[in-house]
Amino acid sequence: MDTQQPVAVGAHVKVRYSSDAELSREHWPKESGVVKEDFGDQQASVSDREWALARRYAVALDDGRLVFVDPEDIEPA
Numbered sequence: 001m002d003t004q005q006p007v008a009v010g011a012h013v014k015v016r017y018s019s020d021a022e023l024s025r026e027h028w029p030k031e032s033g034v035v036k037e038d039f040g041d042q043q044a045s046v047s048d049r050e051w052a053l054a055r056r057y058a059v060a061l062d063d064g065r066l067v068f069v070d071p072e073d074i075e076p077a
Contacts, residue, residue: 007057011035012077015059015069025073032077033061 018028037058055068
């Protein structure tokens with residue numbers, strides 16, 4: 001996805017996400033959901049720490065989970 005164009009809140013998207021810490025990022029499955037929040041403006045203010053890194057988007061997956069993802073892990077559905 002072109003990270004220069006932010007995804008709009010309310011947009012249907014596919015995200016790469018996995019809670020399996022053993023699985024490498026390129027093997028994460030794509031899951032469908034809806035963007036609930038874009039934290040783009042707030043992300044820069046918390047990026048100076050090494051722990052609990054901020055993610056740009058909050059996405060409600062179709063299965064009910066709420067996940068937080070970076071721009072490189074999201075694309076229009």
